[in-house]
Amino acid sequence: MTSQCWYGDIFMTLREKAHRSLDELDGNALGYVYEQIQLLLQVQKVPGQSAPAPPLETVLSLTSGTSDSWSESINENRDERL
Secondary structure, eight states: OOOOOTTTHHHHHHHHHHHHHHHTOOHHHHHHHHHHHHHHHHHHHOTTSSOOOOOHHHHHHHHTTOOOOHHHHHHHHHHHHO
């Protein structure tokens, strides 16, 4: 069972609305919704999919030794992709 988020009562209201909406769907739409739910559940189970941002001190220490402009590098990378 999924743990509730900080919004408590809203979570249950959304769950109830979703249940009611599922009752109104035809078979094809219900199958599509089920597939989407399965995909969402798979994504939640993948560990370490998004790494936490490094602390500011780490970023500053890693970038302090370079004189390159980050904004120019980003713009160049964007131009290369376009």
